[in-house]
Amino acid sequence: MHRASFLGPVDELLSLGNLYAIAVGLTTLAVIAGLLGGRRWAFVLVPLLLSLNVGMFVPVLASDVQIGGFLIVWNLSLIGDSLFSLTTASARAKRVGDRGASFAWLQRYGAAAQHLLLVSLLAGLALFGFEVEHELVPDLLGLVFALTTLALVSPYVLELLRQRRRYVLVPVALLAVLISLALNSPGAAIGLLWALQAVVLLVIVARGPVFADLLQSFYSRPALLILATFGLIAFAGALVLTFPAASATERSIAFIDALFTAMSATCVTGLIVLDTPVAFSHFGQVVILLLIQLGGLGIMVLSTFAAVLLGGRLALRGEQALEEVLDLTSPGSAYELTRFIVVSTLLIEAAGALLLALMFYFGYGFEAAAALWRGTFHAVSAFCNAGFALWSDNLIQFQSDGPIQAVHGTLITLGGLGFPVLLALWLRARGGARRLPLQARVVLWMSLSLVVVGAVLFAVAEWDASLHGLSLVDKLINSLFQSVTLRTAGFNSVDFSALERSTILMMIVWMFIGASPGSTGGGIKTTTLAVVLAAIPALIRNQARAQLFGRTIPHDIVYRAGTIMTLAAMVAVVITFALLASHDMPFERAAFETVSALATVGLSIGATAELNALGKWLIIITMFVGRVGPISLALALGTPRGAHVQFPETKIMVG
Secondary structure, rough: OOOOOOOOOOOOOOHHHHHHHHHHHHHHHHHHHHHHOOHHHHHHHHHHHHHHHHHHHHHHHHHHHHHHHHHHHHHHHHHHHOOOOOHHHHHOOOOOOOOOOOHHHHHHHHHHHHHHHHHHHHHHHHHHOOOOOOOOHHHHHHHHHHHHHHHHHHHHHHHHHHHHHOOHHHHHHHHHHHHHHHHHHHHHHHHHHHHHHOOOOOOOHHHHHHHHHEEEHHHHEEEEEEHHHHHHHOOOOOHOOHHHHHHHHEEEEOOOHHOOOOOOOHOOOOOOOOHHHHOOOHHHHHHHHHHHHHHHHOOOHHHHHHHHHOOOOOOOOHHHHHHOOOOOOOOOOOHHHHHHEEEEEEEEHHHHHHEEEEEEEHHHHHHHHHHHHHHHHHHHHHHOOOOOOOOOOOOHHOOOOOOOHHHHHHHHHHHHHHHHHHHHHHHHHHHOOOOOOHHHHHHHHHHHHHHHHHHHHHHHOOEEEEEEEOOHHHHHHHHHHHHHOOOOOOOOOOOOOOOOOOOOOOOOHHHHOOOOOOOOOOOHHHHHHHHHHHHHHHHHHHOOOOEEEOEEEEEHHHHHHHHHHHHHHHHHHHHHHHHHHHHHHHHHHHHHHHHHHHHOOOOOOOOOHHOOOOHHHHHHHHHHHHHHHHHHHHHHHHHHOOOOOOOOOOOOOOO
């Protein structure tokens, strides 16, 4: 697809234009059904669809001003007509108490403002994404949209700042940055305007009634919330990555490859069908970084933190859903953990980015901006256990650089331990707790055991293979680093084409285990393995309950652990069979690729480059299932449904 085109080649079955047409058609049917049923969300989706059309047809202005302009004006007129009825109905709605000037403004102009902001954001995204920002007519259109919408929503923003005076310095600082950027780089100034509009839109949408109703319906089904948010983020990221501006060449990336990359980034996997530093531009790499951060933290955590930051709170059902997602047992601790998650993530990533930037700057001669960018990208990728790198050989060129491997390994370890464990360690360090909780002790012991045993096995098997030619110290450091990154991070500092088959088997097992609950990593989790292992001696000794560290494990936890492990193994077997049936590849490659995707690790021994279209879809589905499946399954298994019916017991021969 050439960068001047819009809908893509006609011979592509799943081109961007076809996908958009299908999505609009299905959404239109849903809107019609909602309108007939009197659903409030359906009335909001009408201007939303029209706003999407405006953004999608902005790039047409670069090649055909008449058609593009007519379509944009037509959709804008339809938006005005639909929003007029919406705002009139909203103005006639009965007010519930006096909630202040900002609430009154939102009730009267909120629907119109959020859709105008959406139109402006889509227009700006299309300008940059399709690289037509230097065309006069589209440029003026984007600038007019941005300035007009910001002027229209300024009363609401000023009222919010008046209510929360501590945030007044934020717009002042942004205004100063905007003026300086406008003098030096008009494109950067337009980008900052785009970011400002995005923030305002998020605030307006988050305070709107439709969003509140939608959240309440999702909070009753947290598993559905997880599935929907991860899927939407990955699909939206894929659409942005198909923009020509995201490609390092003048040809945009095929949708299947963009979706594969976006799903891999959102699910913090790291498997790639395109070389990240070669195939993607700086804009595309920024999109990948944002997807990694969103996927690593999770939407529930980010939305809760935003609510706390804005001075609000979730409803009781929202707090319960968040506690289920974070797998918390103590009521009321969700907010505390949420704040700790976001703050600790930003601080740890910032420290890692600074250390890596200094090493790249002083040790490898990178310019300050390039060193800071690479340090930031790798720090976020390492802490979120994503495995994306800005070098084609991943980290092989640093196999003799112990400090760089140490920083990456530390970030991977902190991200893989899980935020509940990090919080417990932080409270213990501050003297707030005399003893670590059972889960923290299990996670720490299992993680340490897996790292040590994995390093020993890797060193023994690869001493004269992939580690050949390295010094004694480098062999030990790389063995330890590969054991740390193996279970979920996806970085590699040695050449995997020289791996022994015994090492491949060990790596498959370690990847299948994965990281720990509540972390940025995947796999069946270390605690799941610990519970299953604890049940084995209990069965051998004919004990009624499994025991860990002097504590009895309830039967339902043992059942959940066994179910998660069994279902994960079944998915791995099915996907491996499908890959072997559709590809001519060795068994170990297919199994390695499947487990790497299912455990969201991202390591590969060459199978990714051999995938055809069906294979890519299989791995995309596997990454999605591996990221959201265990969480959703744990939520489903942890929520009893309906009355318990007990049937007569009987025995069956097993073993």
